[in-house]
Amino acid sequence: MLKLKQQFDLQRDVVFDILRKEASVCRVKEYSEDVETRILNTERDGSVLYSWKGATGTTRIGKYDPYTKQNKLLYTFDKQVCVSSCSLNKEETLLAVSLAQNTSGQERLKPISRCLTLLIEIHPINNTKVLKAVDCRVKVQFLHQETEWKSALESHLLLFTEDGYVDLYHVLLSKQEGYRVVISNPERLSRAVERIIEDFCWVQWDGHTQRLYCLTRKDKFLLRCVQFYPNHSCNTVLELVLELPANAFRTVRFVSLGFDHYHVEKPEQELVRMRVFTNRLGSMCVCYSQLLKDKQELTYTVVLVHKDCSKRFRVCLGNDKPSQNSDQLHPLFIPIGYYILVYLQGYFLHCINTRQHEMLCHSLFLTGQDVNLGMQSQSDALTVMHKEDETSVCLLELACGSIHIAELSPAYLLQILRSDASPGCPSSRTDPLRLAALHCLLVLMGDDLKLELKIIEWLCDNMNIVESFDQIQEFILASLFRMGCEKSLRLDNVLPYSSVYEKKEVPACLEAVPGVCCTTELHIDPDFKGKAGRLHGFWSELQWNTERTKVLNAVPNSRYRTSDIQADWNKLRSESRASSHVNPLEENTKKVLSMVDTWCLEKKLVPLFQEEDHQQRAFIGLTVDKLREHLNRHLPQLGNRKIDSLVVNYVAKLLELIRHMLESAWLKNKLGPHVLCLTKKGGPSEWAVFHFMLRILESTQGLCLPLPPGYHTLFAVFAVRCLPHQTFLQYIDHGFLQLTETFVSRLMTDLDNSETNERLKFSILKKLSEPMEQKIYHMWDHPVSSGSISRDYVKTLLGKHTKNKGFGFTVRDKPDFRPEFLPLTYLAKMLSDIESQALNPFEERENVDARFVEESALMQTLIRLGFEEK
Numbered sequence: 001m002l003k004l005k006q007q008f009d010l011q012r013d014v015v016f017d018i019l020r021k022e023a024s025v026c027r028v029k030e031y032s033e034d035v036e037t038r039i040l041n042t043e044r045d046g047s048v049l050y051s052w053k054g055a056t057g058t059t060r061i062g063k064y065d066p067y068t069k070q071n072k073l074l075y076t077f078d079k080q081v082c083v084s085s086c087s088l089n090k091e092e093t094l095l096a097v098s099l100a101q102n103t104s105g106q107e108r109l110k111p112i113s114r115c116l117t118l119l120i121e122i123h124p125i126n127n128t129k130v131l132k133a134v135d136c137r138v139k140v141q142f143l144h145q146e147t148e149w150k151s152a153l154e155s156h157l158l159l160f161t162e163d164g165y166v167d168l169y170h171v172l173l174s175k176q177e178g179y180r181v182v183i184s185n186p187e188r189l190s191r192a193v194e195r196i197i198e199d200f201c202w203v204q205w206d207g208h209t210q211r212l213y214c215l216t217r218k219d220k221f222l223l224r225c226v227q228f229y230p231n232h233s234c235n236t237v238l239e240l241v242l243e244l245p246a247n248a249f250r251t252v253r254f255v256s257l258g259f260d261h262y263h264v265e266k267p268e269q270e271l272v273r274m275r276v277f278t279n280r281l282g283s284m285c286v287c288y289s290q291l292l293k294d295k296q297e298l299t300y301t302v303v304l305v306h307k308d309c310s311k312r313f314r315v316c317l318g319n320d321k322p323s324q325n326s327d328q329l330h331p332l333f334i335p336i337g338y339y340i341l342v343y344l345q346g347y348f349l350h351c352i353n354t355r356q357h358e359m360l361c362h363s364l365f366l367t368g369q370d371v372n373l374g375m376q377s378q379s380d381a382l383t384v385m386h387k388e389d390e391t392s393v394c395l396l397e398l399a400c401g402s403i404h405i406a407e408l409s410p411a412y413l414l415q416i417l418r419s420d421a422s423p424g425c426p427s428s429r430t431d432p433l434r435l436a437a438l439h440c441l442l443v444l445m446g447d448d449l450k451l452e453l454k455i456i457e458w459l460c461d462n463m464n465i466v467e468s469f470d471q472i473q474e475f476i477l478a479s480l481f482r483m484g485c486e487k488s489l490r491l492d493n494v495l496p497y498s499s500v501y502e503k504k505e506v507p508a509c510l511e512a513v514p515g516v517c518c519t520t521e522l523h524i525d526p527d528f529k530g531k532a533g534r535l536h537g538f539w540s541e542l543q544w545n546t547e548r549t550k551v552l553n554a555v556p557n558s559r560y561r562t563s564d565i566q567a568d569w570n571k572l573r574s575e576s577r578a579s580s581h582v583n584p585l586e587e588n589t590k591k592v593l594s595m596v597d598t599w600c601l602e603k604k605l606v607p608l609f610q611e612e613d614h615q616q617r618a619f620i621g622l623t624v625d626k627l628r629e630h631l632n633r634h635l636p637q638l639g640n641r642k643i644d645s646l647v648v649n650y651v652a653k654l655l656e657l658i659r660h661m662l663e664s665a666w667l668k669n670k671l672g673p674h675v676l677c678l679t680k681k682g683g684p685s686e687w688a689v690f691h692f693m694l695r696i697l698e699s700t701q702g703l704c705l706p707l708p709p710g711y712h713t714l715f716a717v718f719a720v721r722c723l724p725h726q727t728f729l730q731y732i733d734h735g736f737l738q739l740t741e742t743f744v745s746r747l748m749t750d751l752d753n754s755e756t757n758e759r760l761k762f763s764i765l766k767k768l769s770e771p772m773e774q775k776i777y778h779m780w781d782h783p784v785s786s787g788s789i790s791r792d793y794v795k796t797l798l799g800k801h802t803k804n805k806g807f808g809f810t811v812r813d814k815p816d817f818r819p820e821f822l823p824l825t826y827l828a829k830m831l832s833d834i835e836s837q838a839l840n841p842f843e844e845r846e847n848v849d850a851r852f853v854e855e856s857a858l859m860q861t862l863i864r865l866g867f868e869e870k
Helices: 010-026 105-109 186-191 410-418 427-445 449-461 471-485 537-553 562-574 582-599 614-634 640-668 684-703 711-722 725-733 741-750 755-766 770-777 783-805 822-837 850-865
Strands: 002-009 037-042 048-053 059-065 070-076 083-088 094-100 115-122 125-134 138-142 154-161 165-176 180-183 193-198 200-206 211-217 221-228 234-242 253-255 272-279 283-292 297-304 309-316 332-336 339-344 348-353 364-367 382-385 393-397 402-408 516-522
Touching: 002 010, 010 037, 010 048, 010 059, 010 070, 037 083, 048 083, 059 083, 070 094, 070 115, 094 138, 094 154, 115 138, 115 180, 125 154, 125 180, 125 186, 165 200, 193 200, 193 211, 193 221, 200 272, 211 272, 234 283, 234 537, 253 272, 272 332, 283 332, 283 339, 283 537, 297 339, 309 348, 332 382, 332 393, 332 402, 348 427, 364 427, 402 410, 402 427, 410 427, 410 449, 427 449, 427 471, 449 471, 449 640, 449 684, 471 640, 471 684, 562 614, 562 684, 582 614, 582 640, 614 640, 640 684, 684 711, 711 725, 711 741, 725 755, 741 755, 741 770
Parallel strands: 083 138, 200 253
Antiparallel strands: 002 402, 037 048, 048 059, 059 070, 083 094, 094 115, 115 125, 138 154, 154 165, 165 180, 165 193, 200 211, 211 221, 221 234, 272 283, 283 297, 297 309, 309 516, 332 339, 339 348, 348 364, 382 393, 393 402
């Protein structure tokens, strides 16, 4: 499930180096002695502090630099001691050490303290100052210095005691002889102490963000978050009440404060395991688990501070237990991206989506003996270490001394997508897995185009519609959600991320996940210290996200639904293109398409964005308009300029995503320019791309999303090549195919006038609007088109003649006149008007043979037209 990369191995990176150095000093055979080496702590820069017993019977402390791959000796004690806590300042001038005193044997009779805490000068090795000598455990941790070590003249040390208080030591330094850094006035060191926390029962240090989380209890458990700043001042920025059992912590718990090899908690003493995780974008999760020994189930809670809610999960462990005793185990909480992994080896792995948390089906839940992270140690023997790259995490196996960089395995998630439902695993079970795995992949993908190509290949290979969700719709919305929210959480509650919510009724298989139950509690009411605007950085973003979530949760339809645009789109299509509403929409479209053009300057495989396609241009502009209106209504604080940029970027990425899907399918099927030729029937490759384009069309129509200009033309080209003509016409009648001017003109010119093609062309002409029909007639070399052009020409010509000469149609229309043939109608009316204005010559001479005159005139007309000879 996890993709592991070993970053540090104690045996390889430290022990072999120590043995070589010991062998050179003691002149013994290389690798002959077993060095007892223990990891003590990891500092913010990734350096590993460790201790070992040297060949001369002394205890030494060293540092491994992950960047230079070098080991450095920091300090050597003159005897063997038990180092229980250790920390090194950034300048490597001071070393803080807590020693567990040996109280066995003869030492037991001496009046000594159980723990001795020292502050040691190591640049160069000089004096040692005793900070504490108490009968309880003490943890030490230096704060991070932002200044260059050569100019740093002070260090700041946190000291945690098992008695439940935290002190901050401000250590002033001075330089001597140009290179010696020593403590100034060491006798006054005990006075430069600041009490930070009192009466805590649980404490966690986050070295990367310089934050301290403490849990205190009076009437209720209160989580306090203390932020340390570059100037080493600190203040409490958040307090949160937690619902925990009264006896949750029988002893004080230290988290992320190094490793004490001489005091190991027994599993039964740890009733509650708790961790706090934050994300730089402004999310905070408090995770804790509780064992219920009377039932075969495990309960764990994830408090989503940024979502103003708490989710309590219950997982049934079942009767078939692994060899380990589940009653004494807690799950391991692992943060990767904005997922929290809850892992209990041999039982389950729950990947909780902390930004798409409304439904269980968007979080991946795996069970069974095969659930394994790929680590050698048991889940309770692993330690989570913070890492600056939040898409991965560092896991420490303390027993074997290995540190691994771990991230969710895309290969494993792809395997879940590609797995087919078997008789023992019906689709009702596999569909939620696929949906959750797809969202995991899209979150992890980032800018990995190779991984995106693999997902699109899966979409191409699995084009059968899944009843519970639409794969392409999920791919589009989740991808746009990730790209839109990758720099901020502020759009989390307003942008759509799943098509499940577009359904009138959510499928039953997606509403519940077998094996896990969830209870959601809203309004956890975190107490931010300080008025809005006084907090900075992460805490300001977290406060904004939390307060905005409260507001949006109280507003109906705060999350944008793409289908809500359908009524406006239908209305716009029925209106004239010359309406006043079209002009601002066209400006929106120009912004979107200009952004797409700047993104793709390379050669384009698929012929999109190469024609006007007025209908899609209006659709694009309307989408921008409606999404902008939604964001202005729910997030006015962002400002018009920011919202406009976000919306245009969102729609441009939508069009670019569809283009990328088509290009991936194009490459997968090895298509070239020849596929645009209408004279040849399509083969299997063309049919596969046509089917994929049809699925994209159905998915976007279901979500009411626009398509890139030129999509309908390309789709019609594949349709006429792959489908029988009758089926092709049915696709037009049912609205799947939209006849564009570009496509019809190519059809008329590229296809010959065989009987079959002629029949197809006539059928298409009947389905065109009148303006487009007149344009197409000019492109088709056919007697019918020539006749139509002639009629139009005579109609226009005579119309102009009427305006110029003053003739007009009178009301004396006769029912015998047929208006279909306009020249004859016009001539008859003109003659009728002339007749009414002149004398009838036949009335003056009664002996004129009118019948003879008519027959003579008809004969002369036939001769003039060439139908008769004289």
